[in-house]
Amino acid sequence: MRPDLAIIEQLIPSGSRVLDLGCGDGNLLHYLQEEKQVHGIGLEIDELNIENCLEKGVNVIEQNLDQGLSNFQSNSFDTVLLAQTIQALSKPDILIDEMLRIGEYGIVTFPNFGNWKSRLYLFSRGRMPVSKFMPYEWYDTPNIHFCTVKDFDALCAEKNIRVLTRTVVDSQHQGSWYMKMWPNFLGEIAIYHITRGDR
């Protein structure tokens, strides 16, 4: 399993209802179904991923997140997941509102653009960072809304979203005390467990 998924998995209680936005090949939902008896539904647009989900027995709905989630009832899921997908959305802020309308909890993970490697790349080369983790050129990348840990903190504050836990890890998905000290500088992937502030 992708290591950020291993961290996400710990945030999801057994038997809960999970909506996975951009569920990929369905590995996480499959694992949660088998090990935690979770009732899951995934949304995906990639044909091959969708077929993988079908074969695994993961419920998958072909739906483009940029076209909204109005087909989902309010409070119909316990947890709504958005793993490594937010940076590819056209209106990430609206989708986060929608996540917390549909689910009691949200889990958002994203590559932290405030990481020192990105900063160094841009500083030294003067070009948009390209790495093994983000292998695209600026013109062909599906990732159109990069943010940093600080940016996401600011968005949560602005929207009165309560951050239950914030974990940052490196590309090997290892956390450490110094990453906790300087998450926006050292963290490569951020994992937020959120809920509405009025809860």
Add this chain to the structure above:
Amino acid sequence: MSDSTTTTSVGLVKPETYHFDEPLTLRSGKVLPAYDLVVETYGELNAQKSNAILICHALSGDHHAAGYHDANDKKPGWWDSCIGPGKAIDTNVFFVVSLNNLGGCSGSTGPTSLNPETNKPYGPDFPVVTVRDWVASQVLLMDRLGIPKWAAVIGGSLGGMQVLRWAISYPERLHHAIAIAAAPKLSAQNIAFNEVARQSITHDPNFHNGRYLEHGTSPKQGLMLARMVGHITYLSDSAMRAKFGKTISDFEQQATNFGRDLRSGKLSFGFNVDFQVESYLHYQGERFSENFDANTYLLMTKALDYFDPSVDFDGDLSRAFEKTNCKFLIMSFSTDWRFPPERSRELVQHLLKAGREVSYLEIEADQGHDAFLMPIPRYSSALSSYLKRVHREVNANAS
């Protein structure tokens, strides 16, 4: 039947007729005292009787879904692209049941059958049957075959509506419901097309109030017109352009000619057939009118018009779906304008509201509504993947 198809074909098949003596009370309140259902099966029922799949046919379909009746048959059954050894509905692992619905004209009791009360063909006296009635008769067939629970019930278009009815009315008797190119109910536009079809049949001078068989004739012209209208709604604009746009001028080299191929190379400046599409529709209509019964066509279109499973739940389809206990796969096709993707998305939305397990695919296809009968790679492959999972569950339950 060509040799090259035999490895993935169910081969020669023989329909069987099952007679039912118990009277069937229909939705309309009328009673069918006794009836026959003609059935084809492909593959073998396993010892646990857990690998059975029911195929529900659409408006003009019948029990002959796969294989050949005769070695000289030019065409296989209507869904041969999907049913067979190694195909999406794999007869190596599933036992597939396909029947002709009540009111049909391919062997099951319908308007062309003899009415025992009069000893004449039923004709217009055959009661109007609904999707609910079909499914009720399919349950009796299932019991006769000794199948406790279907691994899956599968159908496209009107067949998909039977699938939904199965899920709602008999939740304990199927594991998976697969509804393809279906809709929760017909729109005014859908009903309007059906009414044009019915009017063209009933206004044919040979219709004789539906008693044409007693007059030794049939409303061929009317049925042909009905089929022509229907056929237009099954195809997409793009499918027609592609099908009838093969001749292109120098100017249009890069484009199609909008499907305006001429039949004989020039315009007639009369009211004859000028364009290929006209001649195609005539041919399709004529062929259909030779093999199909007009009263059956009327019945089938009524069954479509009447279908609305939300009617018992104050119009709330999600409440109907709360009765279900199976898993759903819903599929639609991008250029289908008869039951477009929005209609399938409505189904998905109501299933989600009811908290059911559902998967949904929207297949890119040029062929319009007819796509559900075509060997479209993504479609076949998705169906195959889903059924592999169903097969795995069948095996897990067996061990």
